[in-house]
Amino acid sequence: MPNASLVIANWKMNGNKALAKEMVTSLRDNHEQFQAVNVVVCPPFTLISDLTRECYYDDIAVGAQTVSEHESGAYTGEVSTSQLKEAGVSYVLVGHSERRQLFAESDEQINQKVKATLSANLKAVLCVGENKSQRDAGETWDVVSQQVKNALQGIAPESTGKIIVAYEPVWAIGTGETATPEQAQEVHEKLRALVVELFGEIGNKLPLLYGGSVKPGNAKELFSQKDIDGGLIGGASLKTDDFLSICQAAQG
Numbered sequence: 001m002p003n004a005s006l007v008i009a010n011w012k013m014n015g016n017k018a019l020a021k022e023m024v025t026s027l028r029d030n031h032e033q034f035q036a037v038n039v040v041v042c043p044p045f046t047l048i049s050d051l052t053r054e055c056y057y058d059d060i061a062v063g064a065q066t067v068s069e070h071e072s073g074a075y076t077g078e079v080s081t082s083q084l085k086e087a088g089v090s091y092v093l094v095g096h097s098e099r100r101q102l103f104a105e106s107d108e109q110i111n112q113k114v115k116a117t118l119s120a121n122l123k124a125v126l127c128v129g130e131n132k133s134q135r136d137a138g139e140t141w142d143v144v145s146q147q148v149k150n151a152l153q154g155i156a157p158e159s160t161g162k163i164i165v166a167y168e169p170v171w172a173i174g175t176g177e178t179a180t181p182e183q184a185q186e187v188h189e190k191l192r193a194l195v196v197e198l199f200g201e202i203g204n205k206l207p208l209l210y211g212g213s214v215k216p217g218n219a220k221e222l223f224s225q226k227d228i229d230g231g232l233i234g235g236a237s238l239k240t241d242d243f244l245s246i247c248q249a250a251q252g
């Protein structure tokens with residue numbers, strides 16, 4: 001039976017004002033069906049104010065898809081943690097595989113972004129995951145564990161309450177090829193042990209999300225796995241009905 005606590009929508013470079021309104025209206029109207037689930041929507045920067053304006057009296061939080069590791073200054077095109085905070089953001093995705101691949105974000109930069117996010121008292125959603133060739137070579141856990149260790153280097157256990165880890169196998173992102181619940185659980189179980197090793201017992205409370213072609217049809221089974229506490233949803237979060245079904249599946 002699913003008992004997932006957190007579902008995050010990542011709209012990537014999609015969406016518009018109409019979708020922002022439609023999504024919030026739909027989540028609001030159906031909220032009693034997923035009361036036990038924290039729902040976060042991460043739109044493009046330009047739609048953050050639309051979402052925060054619509055959500056401010058609801059139990060829906062707004063997130064950003066990335067952030068600068070710098071506080072302010074001559075970084076054309078970047079957005080800082082304090083600017084996000086002022087805009088009403090409470091979650092930040094850090095180290096999404098598209099940022100790593102397409103924008104060459106390094107482990108060191110991701111570590112700085114996690115630190116900047118936590119210092120601003122925002123929640124950091126650290127994204128990790130192996131690509132197809134790494135999985136085929138049997139390197140999944142080496143890759144994932146190293147990404148987690150590098151990103152969380154120097155983070156004090158006191159910050160654990162503001163960290164979420166999202167396991168997103170790159171080969172499952174936007175491909176329709178979901179990790180099986182067993183494949184996902186296998187990595188999540190190791191992730192659970194790793195965060196306990198890094199932070200102590202409090203690591204047992206750190207939410208571990210699965211992402212990668214989560215759909216209404218597979219969400220319930222994925223969310224039923226012991227160490228899967230919710231999902232990071234891409235494509236299906238752009239369709240109001242699908243996203244709603246996934247939020248309902250999280251509650252069980």
Ligand SMILES: O=C[C@H](O)COP(=O)(O)O
Binds near residue numbers: 168175214
């Ligand atoms: O951040 C979300 C993930 O990249 C998953 O995307 P997807 O659900 O379209 O596979």
